[in-house]
Amino acid sequence: MPELPEVEVTRRSFADRIAGARVLGVQVGKPLRWPLGCAPEALIGQNVGSVTRRGKYLLLHLDRGLLLLHLGMSGSLQFAPALAPRGVHDHFELQTSRGTLRLHDPRRFGAVVHAESLADPRALKLLGGLGVEPLEVGFDPVMFHQALQQRRASVKQVLLAGDIVVGVGNIYASEALFMAGLRPTLRADRISRPRAVRLHGAIVAVLQRALALGGSTLRDFSSAEGQTGYFQLDAMVYGREGQACRVCATPIRAIRQGQRSTFFCPQCQRS
DNA sequence: AGATGTCCCTGGAAGC
DNA sequence: TGCTTCCAGGGACATC
Numbered sequence: 001m002p003e004l005p006e007v008e009v010t011r012r013s014f015a016d017r018i019a020g021a022r023v024l025g026v027q028v029g030k031p032l033r034w035p036l037g038c039a040p041e042a043l044i045g046q047n048v049g050s051v052t053r054r055g056k057y058l059l060l061h062l063d064r065g066l067l068l069l070h071l072g073m074s075g076s077l078q079f080a081p082a083l084a085p086r087g088v089h090d091h092f093e094l095q096t097s098r099g100t101l102r103l104h105d106p107r108r109f110g111a112v113v114h115a116e117s118l119a120d121p122r123a124l125k126l127l128g129g130l131g132v133e134p135l136e137v138g139f140d141p142v143m144f145h146q147a148l149q150q151r152r153a154s155v156k157q158v159l160l161a162g163d164i165v166v167g168v169g170n171i172y173a174s175e176a177l178f179m180a181g182l183r184p185t186l187r188a189d190r191i192s193r194p195r196a197v198r199l200h201g202a203i204v205a206v207l208q209r210a211l212a213l214g215g216s217t218l219r220d221f222s223s224a225e226g227q228t229g230y231f232q233l234d235a236m237v238y239g240r241e242g243q244a245c246r247v248c249a250t251p252i253r254a255i256r257q258g259q260r261s262t263f264f265c266p267q268c269q270r271s
Numbered sequence: 272a273g274a275t276g277t278c279c280c281t282g283g284a285a286g287c
Numbered sequence: 288t289g290c291t292t293c294c295a296g297g298g299a300c301a302t303c
Binding site: 002003072073074107109110125161169259260261 | 294295296297298299
């Protein structure tokens with residue numbers, strides 16, 4: 001499922017190619033998570049500028065306003081001069097002078113939302129509560145520790161909440177906690193500063209590594225060019241219940257936290 | 272206000 | 288074989 005690395009890989013795969021394109025047509029399939037928020041025809045004739053990312057949202061900057069794209073858990077984007085005819089799971093399509101951008105999303109947890117600007121209430125609702133970007137300088141170890149001190153929920157759930165740091169989804173939360181040697185059930189406010197610093201480093205390292213490898217293909221991820229990622233070859237704990245820990249050979253355990261599966265090594269993650 | 276539970280959706284796997 | 292049930296998960300929202 002697309003987490004920050006996958007979304008960033010997707011962005012990089014088409015941002016330069018779509019920049020400067022003019023919107024020629026819009027096709028809409030079944031409803032996605034939220035309504036588009038404008039008439040599809042209102043987008044026609046506008047030019048696409050830059051494509052940026054905030055957390056797991058892609059921001060397509062247009063002449064007037066922007067499109068917020070979210071891939072949900074099963075979404076992927078394609079961008080090519082010519083695409084095959086739309087399939088049953090292709091729910092949004094932006095036809096431009098440089099090619100067609102298409103959202104393929106079988107489970108329809110994804111979204112395409114139009115906002116007039118970043119100050120638009122619709123944009124603020126989606127982006128306003130997001131935490132800092134983990135791969136930017138604003139993600140500071142000491143501030144991270146201070147933020148964790150304010151929270152009594154388990155560290156895994158605090159990471160997933162995304163209001164301290166964005167982009168860490170279910171896969172990379174388990175992986176980062178393994179790398180940091182921390183038990184996922186540990187209360188966030190009980191994490192010492194050295195451990196918080198370690199977790200900070202682990203989050204950055206896990207995300208950067210996944211990004212360098214082209215994202216995860218644990219489900220059905222591929223970039224807008226159709227390239228698949230390789231992170232799955234690398235997972236230390238995610239999806240490995242009962243298998244031997246790659247470090248100490250102890251069987252990996254699976255638990256549920258907040259309706260989500262969590263994987264950890266009971267030996268390597270003792271604190 | 273922070274923590275927790277619910278819901279949205281479909282395809283694939285598991286169970287009977 | 289063919290049905291039903293369960294599960295995956297991001298994140299807004301409701302509830303405590």
